[in-house]
Amino acid sequence: MRLTSLEGLPSSVARPGYTPANHGVGIVHLGLGAFHKAHQAAATDAALAAEGGDWRICGVSLRSRDPAAQLGPQNGLFTLIERSAEGSKARVIGSVAQAFCLGPDRAEVLAALTAPSTRIVSLTVTEKGYGLSRATGGVDEAHPAISHDLAAPEAPIGVAGLLVWALKVRRAAGISPFTVLCCDNLPENGQLLRSLLVDFARRTAPEMVDFIATEVAFPSTMVDRITPAATPETLAAAEEMTGHRDEAAVETEAFTQWVIEDNFPTGRPAWEAAGVMFVEDVRPYEEMKLRMLNGAHSMLAYSGFLAGHRHVSDVMQDAPLAALVRRHLAAAAATMPALPGVDFAAYAEALCARFANPHLKHQTYQIAMDGTEKLPQRILAPCVAAISAGQPLAPFAFALAAWMRYAFGQTGAGEAYALRDPREDELRATVNGVEGSEDIVARLMALPGLFPAPLAESAALREAIAKKLETMRSQGMAAAIRTEASA
Ligand code: CS2
16 A cells, blocks of 8 residues: 555654644755655654644655655655664654646746745755856856756746746745755855855846845755665565555665754744754864765765775775775865864764665765766865865875776776766766876866866876876776775
């Protein structure tokens, strides 16, 4: 039987501590994927149970029809499986009230974005979803949704277009603006989204520029919960645990963290009930997470995938590679000023334990995607800091060499794979047919808008990357890992 109500669930399954139908919608969420379901939807579920309020979520996917097709027939209910070393727990989440796909459900989505009851618009559209130019902080005109929306601002399909359009309609109707809550792994994500919207408005609705810059709140957030893409095994496990078929089930780790700047002029759910930490300045937490967790993730994804490790937990079983993960975490920690109340060494150890969780099937290939969008905040920014502080470059050089080797699109055994990067064609064309490792490094470092000048200009870094890349190419990734770990 399909999961459609809270009736008939076994007592081992946790269910919402409130009656979902008694709570109205207060949040529109863009990017209705596994991460949203495991993180913000779960936290909001706990907040509703603790303090109530009209804070249920209208979930929207901008492109894929799957999330709405899965959640719609289930009245928004889904099973969240939390997997830790101690075992697995199932919980049914009731915070998602509606699920739409922008294409077919356009009228409903636009109505939700302009409804007075909508007080927050939150987002998890991945780094590449925004159409942000890192070079200018404004819009990337070549991004498909941005170029569409610049040409047709009254019929938007992308994040910047939709939000500026909705804020404009609200303002004209005398409705307060919503708070914009970016939950993607980007540095200073609130500010970043604000400058994207300001630049988009400058080009399409100049009268909105000051309003967006001064009247709309964009609290920054640090979000953390490792959430593998759901698989048929996830759905089978949910069915076994709940006795119900659930097409929208998702699995995640037990750990969860959310740090938010408390700037919600029109209110917010009582997320503190879910352990959310509200702070004045989220930057140091974001930096810690991006450089340590995500930086190590990217490093181990490229090297681990090419060494034949399918899952992150397999990487942590490979002693030399696990040692390099620890080395990377320590090097990343050394690039940041101390954060009162946080012990970076303890954080690193906790990350290693999370990565080693054998019950979480988190694929290295999943993390490896979108490298050109992830490297800047994960690897390149800390590498700049390491150069200016005269710290060892080897950990960053190794991570970058592994990414460059990955950009070949072929394993050591000759098996081809898709890079799944928005700059895939450009990356392939850059490395294709180039022989020398030094040339490959120089060409990739010269890609427009990717490597900051201090990196491209550092001969020591270039040479270190080229040397490691050469070992990876001539001896294979597994041998290169052993060489690196014994250096
Ligand atoms: C990962 C993240 O796929 C990736 O790039 O590094 O999704 C990571 O699992 C989350 O940020 C953990 O909070």
